[in-house]
Amino acid sequence: GPKVLQIPSHQIIDMGQMVTLNCDPVSNHLYFYWYKQILGQQMEFLVNFYNGKVMEKSKLFKDQFSVERPDGSYFTLKIQPTALEDSAVYFCASSPLKTGANTEVFFGKGTRLTVV
Amino acid sequence: GDSVTQTEGQVALSEEDFLTIHCNYSASGYPTLFWYVQYPGEGPQLLFRASRDKEKGSSRGFEATYDKGTTSFHLRKASVQESDSAVYYCALSDRDSNYQLIWGSGTKLIIKP
Numbered sequence: 297g298p299k300v301l302q303i304p305s306h307q308i309i310d311m312g313q314m315v316t317l318n319c320d321p322v323s324n325h326l327y328f329y330w331y332k333q334i335l336g337q338q339m340e341f342l343v344n345f346y347n348g349k350v351m352e353k354s355k356l357f358k359d360q361f362s363v364e365r366p367d368g369s370y371f372t373l374k375i376q377p378t379a380l381e382d383s384a385v386y387f388c389a390s391s392p393l394k395t396g397a398n399t400e401v402f403f404g405k406g407t408r409l410t411v412v
Numbered sequence: 413g414d415s416v417t418q419t420e421g422q423v424a425l426s427e428e429d430f431l432t433i434h435c436n437y438s439a440s441g442y443p444t445l446f447w448y449v450q451y452p453g454e455g456p457q458l459l460f461r462a463s464r465d466k467e468k469g470s471s472r473g474f475e476a477t478y479d480k481g482t483t484s485f486h487l488r489k490a491s492v493q494e495s496d497s498a499v500y501y502c503a504l505s506d507r508d509s510n511y512q513l514i515w516g517s518g519t520k521l522i523i524k525p
Binding site: 405 | 453454457501512513515518
């Protein structure tokens, strides 16, 4: 089936440094998402992105977070500066249409971010 | 706001046992309900969804019936296999959530060979 690729699978970074998580969405999809999952806890929505713009974001999407997809390349989540509480698995997802009754969202395998 | 409750954090069964994972939801509107499965090292994958009262979703031997009266969408499988070991998430989306997925806390299914 359709694949969402995330690079890297694991990243360790010093607190206060910048990190960029990369996502290669399914090729004909138009909506992109980031979710955060702290170990053993539920998935939480961070942000969704369409047509070059953030459409919605949750309160977890702090000012230190930003997303972009320059010229159809990777869809990225940048955290600058990182904090210890940013340690989690970050899942990228994409869908052909906005989420709804008839839209399937496809998830990547996640990037495990460890802030030390 | 909308919410999804999964009461079992973990379920341990033997092969060929009957599985029930409970899911109850709270939503003011008429949500679409989903079951996702997450295998170790993978992202969540959609098992199936249901959008109307009494609609049954099913896939790979798993099934759940949308019950608006009891606000439930319990996952069932008649005979589990070791390969079913994974984390199962119930989720919903509706107009009040702006169609974002609202997730339950997940239930880890462990199948003993």
